[in-house]
Amino acid sequence: MYKGFLGLISNVMLSAALLLPVSIAQADDGEQQRAANKLSELLSHTQTITGTFSQLTLDSTGTQLQEASGQMVLQRPGLFRWHTDPPLEQLLISNGEKVWLYDPDLLQVTVQKMDQRLTHTPALLLSGDVSKISENFSITYKEGGPVIDFILTPTAKDTLFDTLRLSFRNGVINDMQLLDAVGQRTNILFMGVKVNEPVDASQFVFDAPAGVDVIEDGE
Template sequence: MKKLFTAILIAASAQLASAGGLESLEAFMAHAQAGQSDFTQVVTSPPKDGKAARSKTSSGTFAFQRPGRFKFVYQKPFQQTIVADGQTLWLYDADLNQVTQRAQAQALGATPAALLTSAPDLKALRAEFTLESAPTQDGLQWVLARPKSKDGALQSVRVGFEGEQLAALDILDSFGQRSLIRFTDLQAHPALPASTFNFKVPPGADVLKQ
């Protein structure tokens, strides 16, 4: 009887934790209209040809403004900028002095960026993703999202919250590569200048349109 009671408590705790994650996601989508933070990203490739998994770490700054605008500025170890201005997705590689330009609606689709900035509520999000319960881990409440479309490169993404505050993204692509992004010093509702999400092609940069 004691073991059964313990098992029931564990199951109930897991259900409450996952419900909290969905509630945090819903609250974030409803209330977080803008934000900015620092981030650290660790990309881990799966083992291949008998070799151990390899990891690469990068860091930079992140800003978003709903609906549909965000900016990742990678500062270390290589400089790269990704900007979505609501119409166009821009990717700038400073080392190559090369810009890739894509229509935002086609480029994002069922992506982590869509989770954070595009869908207005859970109902709209469920049109693109299957949302599943996820247990509390590392002190965060998690939501597991799987894209309903099987054509994209994304296998799944976990979104981690500390209360209503975005704390982490754990992204798994179709090749088994994992990207863990942790957000720090997040400022909610900052007064972002209108120019934050404008992108100007640097002088002499090659522009590739996709």
């Protein structure tokens, strides 16, 4: 069983066949397009993102299920490193062509080919091809002072989350929230965020430690 928000990303990857975009009727195409353009503009101005995150998962009654923290490094297009600290440690790395999911507790790493359908995952939403956003999501937004909230609803059916909220403060990603069909909420607060600073390319390469089982996609 995968762990926490990182597990959600992994499950989306492993269930990518369920996430093929489909066409749906939009109530207000003009508003949808304005929201998509605004979000794309914010994301396209960000080539790299580094920072830490704090994650809290609650059930439908508000009862805490899990709490975790970690570090992230993202670089457009499609490169990211998402590390969740112990005791729920996992490491997710993409080099733009392959994705590695390493679980040190299981001594196992799963390797998959990158797929553009993975733009449904939050890490790739923040680091991937911004032109794909409107193809994969119905989008609305609201502004309040320095804060802009975007609500993204997947246009595919049978997805692993019903809505995703992205919040920006002064043009920088501040937090996100995922809500699933049974009312479970995962809140992620980003801290110490820095944008458009040089990052070490070696962070997007994974070398399996000795003794770790490597499971290749399709095997």
